Amino acid sequence: xxxxxxxxxxxxxxxxxxVTLRCHQTENHRYMYWYRQDPGHGLRLIHYxxxxxxxxxxxxxxxxxxxxxxxxxxxxxxxxxxxxxxxVYFCAISESWGGEIFSNQPQHFxxxxxxxxx
Amino acid sequence: DQQVKQNSPSLSVQxxxxxxxxxxxxxxxxxxxxxxxxxxxxxxxxxISISSIKDKNEDGRFTVFLNKSxxxxxxxxxxxxPGDSAVYFCAASExxxxxANSKLTFGKGITLSVRP
Numbered sequence: 612x613x614x615x616x617x618x619x620x621x622x623x624x625x626x627x628x629x630v631t632l633r634c635h636q637t638e639n640h641r642y643m644y645w646y647r648q649d650p651g652h653g654l655r656l657i658h659y660x661x662x663x664x665x666x667x668x669x670x671x672x673x674x675x676x677x678x679x680x681x682x683x684x685x686x687x688x689x690x691x692x693x694x695x696x697x698x699v700y701f702c703a704i705s706e707s708w709g710g711e712i713f714s715n716q717p718q719h720f721x722x723x724x725x726x727x728x729x
Numbered sequence: 730d731q732q733v734k735q736n737s738p739s740l741s742v743q744x745x746x747x748x749x750x751x752x753x754x755x756x757x758x759x760x761x762x763x764x765x766x767x768x769x770x771x772x773x774x775x776x777i778s779i780s781s782i783k784d785k786n787e788d789g790r791f792t793v794f795l796n797k798s799x800x801x802x803x804x805x806x807x808x809x810x811p812g813d814s815a816v817y818f819c820a821a822s823e824x825x826x827x828x829a830n831s832k833l834t835f836g837k838g839i840t841l842s843v844r845p
Contacts, residue, residue: 615772644832653733653818653835654773669832701772715761715780715822718833720772 614638615721617702623727630689632724634702636682642705643685644669644718645677647698654701660685692728700724732756733821735836743844748806750839752819755800759821763833764793764804767816776817777804809843816840 614637624630634643644659646669656669658677666677674696676688689696703718734753742748750764760781765773779786779793779802786793792805806813819836 646835651837653735653837654820654833655835656832659832703772715778717763717775717778719775720765722770722772 615702615704615719617700617721617724619724620722621725623729624692625729626693627691630692630726630728632687632700632702632726634685634687634721636685636704638704638706638719639682640704640706641682642718643679644703644705645675645685645687646701646703646720647671648701648723649698657687657700692726694728696726697728698726700726730755731836732759733819733834733836735819735839737839738837739840739842741842741844742809744811745808748804748809748813748841748843750804750806750817750819750841752802752804752836753800754802754821756821756823756834757800758823759834760824761822762793762795762802763820764791765818765820765835766813767818767838773818806841809841811843811845814841814843 616635618633645657646654648654655671657675658669660666660679678686701723702721705716705718732755763778764776766776767773777788777791777793779795784795795802816838818838820833822833
């Protein structure tokens with residue numbers, strides 16, 4: 612198993628409160644991603660990082676921010692949680708091999724954080 | 730606009746038979762395709778992938794077929810086992826020219842049930 616730890620695994624909070632989810636990896640991979648999974652939607656990319664302090668938006672980034680101050684940690688923050696952000700959140704990591712055309716490598720996922728916002 | 734489509738939400742097969750899971754895509758720029766398996770309360774697990782320069786990739790009981798003209802790929806599991814019962818996601822990405830590993834676009838998933 613890829614060394615990915617997500618914390619907390621479960622959280623219940625109230626609308627309007629800030630929430631931070633943590634993803635920690637021991638693989639020293641360059642790329643890290645945050646997804647959310649909702650019924651009828653599969654997995655959707657929220658934000659991703661391609662290096663320390665290098666991040667970019669994904670498909671559903673509104674209401675979320677991220678930070679990566681160290682290679683091993685990628686934080687997802689909901690500044691003011693809303694009920695629509697109730698979801699299961701997955702972190703993923705990957706590496707790519709250098710070359711004229713970088714070859715894709717599969718992403719490997721953590722076990723998720725189930726977040727409920729009441 | 731859904732770029733990766735898994736139109737069948739579920740599939741049930743008998744143990745020992747073949748499972749065929751289908752996936753269609755609309756983005757002609759996709760050149761790398763993956764299948765993930767997911768058990769409840771766990772993260773998705775990478776199963777198998779295929780590059781657009783190939784039309785088939787095999788790994789043990791799992792084979793992925795790619796038909797670029799039809800924008801269709803399928804995952805074959807032979808023989809199917811009860812432990813294969815899970816949700817299977819198809820995913821795809823565009824070419825990776827800059828070293829920034831490509832973002833994945835996922836389908837909604839198919840629930841496979843393998844009956845003993």
